[in-house]
């Protein structure tokens with residue numbers, strides 16, 4: 001009775017969700033009507049059967065679009081053609097059929113590993129990457145945020161970065177409030193997004209926040225890569241209801257795996273892919289009748305989306321059972337029936353050029369990013385506390401293990417390892433902190449760059465500056481404890497120089513960690529590479545193997561190790577002017593004069609070959625090292641896209 005009621009009133013499928021399940025009693029009559037439309041549309045040159053509720057939608061037209069994976073020469077999209085024009089579009093297909101490839105190709109977010117040929121037009125005109133990203137939004141499958149910011153702060157920073165520079169603070173606030181309302185996130189505006197250590201908004205709310213970010217600048221096209229993945233059915237449906245509402249104002253196209261029937265009923269149009277080719281393209285509601293006409297009726301009470309996926313997942317090996325002939329015939333029929341639409345590449349060319357979003361200046365981007373990075377840093381209280389406690393424990397351990405080493409002959413044996421250990425310690429902890437956090441941030445930066453939000457250079461400079469604060473404060477505290485507990489030379493200038501080297505050492509190690517993260521990309525690979533790099537630099541760090549005794553073929557390792565310059569710097573600082581004492585038993589006769597075996601620090605420096613450079617030269621080399629290695633890391637983030 002319910003089906004009949006829906007049918008009689010000609011209620012749309014989305015208003016009558018159960019109708020979305022295949023209903024044998026209605027298929028036949030509907031079929032006749034829809035096939036007529038489908039047949040008519042076969043000859044419809046401009047694919048006019050496309051369902052659009054969007055006023056003046058942007059028209060994306062693609063013709064003979066071919067995508068080839070360069071390495072394997074594999075055809076990922078097989079010369080497909082179509083048009084996207086307003087409404088809520090779903091791109092469905094079995095896993096590996098090319099959904100993400102198509103979405104990324106249309107959004108011009110191309111993987112460097114693929115080659116694309118064919119025509120792609122926006123409102124009948126060729127469109128550059130810069131143009132498209134200024135008028136479209138793209139929601140990735142893995143939404144990335146600054147987890148320590150609240151939803152409202154996240155959107156406010158994005159609005160400051162993406163809205164035209166002359167937008168007033170009040171206008172931005174109104175826009176942020178508007179999108180929070182639009183995506184149903186008002187209740188969570190003051191909740192932080194969350195980090196692995198601190199629970200924040202839910203998975204569904206994260207997706208909504210990702211959509212809200214894109215809506216801030218009123219895009220004409222919104223691309224979403226599997227927005228419902230990882231969400232429960234109720235949350236997924238609610239998100240799709242929101243997306244459908246959004247599609248009243250802009251074309252929304254998403255890839256989706258296996259939508260429940262209620263979600264399927266929300267789609268206006270469908271692109272169904274099968275092994276890189278389009279098996280169906282057109283109104284979502286006409287998909288079932290179309291496939292029925294090709295010999296694939298939807299079994300009773302089956303989710304239409306499941307049925308469509310079953311049909312396009314048919315393989316010849318699967319069909320080699322008793323129904324083989326029927327299946328093969330049906331598959332052939334499917335190919336014959338779906339005539340590729342005639343695509344008019346110039347469709348929409350008569351419209352005025354779509355307005356481009358203005359970009360913000362470098363300085364504006366820098367100040368917003370610096371502000372948000374500082375805020376993020378100050379909120380990482382757990383992480384900062386852990387680093388502080390770790391540093392305090394190490395400083396106290398070193399301080400009391402080498403407590404007041406004094407100036408006797410024995411102190412020579414203790415002075416070298418304590419100085420070297422301080423250098424190593426400063427490098428290790430700061431480098432580990434960076435290596436664990438940077439790869440995630442790098443992905444966020446790449447996403448924002450792809451969206452045209454900010455430049456890599458602004459992001460990198462702001463982030464470096466914000467993080468340097470912590471990398472400077474911790475070594476200062478460390479130095480204050482260790483220097484006086486160990487009893488190094490009690491001279492103020494020497495204490496400041498020692499502290500300066502601890503800071504330079506910490507910054508050098510973090511620079512190295514940044515470089516590794518920038519090239520290795522993932523935390524796993526970075527964590528694997530960092531220790532071997534640090535160990536190499538420790539081995540060739542002028543302590544175990546003084547420069548004078550380093551084999552000639554390894555001298556270059558000595559030269560590129562930041563440990564060499566840090567250790568040499570603190571050694572010169574500590575040993576210059578150091579007068580060593582000895583007991584009367586230890587006195588030696590040298591040229592008729594009684595003196596200590598090692599009378600002063602200069603003898604130690606000479607014996608270890610550490611007197612080739614001055615303190616200023618060591619500090620200068622470290623400053624150059626920090627700038628150079630960070631510049632290389634920037635190039636890695638800027639140009640490597642793997």
Ligand SMILES: Nc1ncnc2c1ncn2[C@@H]1O[C@H](COP(=O)(O)OP(=O)(O)OP(=O)(O)O)[C@@H](O)[C@H]1O
Pocket residue numbers: 069070072074076093094095096097098099100101102111113114255257
């Ligand atoms: N850069 C690339 N190099 C080589 N092969 C690629 C590349 N990108 C995608 N592919 C291959 O293209 C095919 C389609 O991939 P795509 O990610 O588009 O599929 P999908 O339909 O989105 O799959 P899923 O639903 O599982 O995410 C897959 O076989 C994939 O391995």
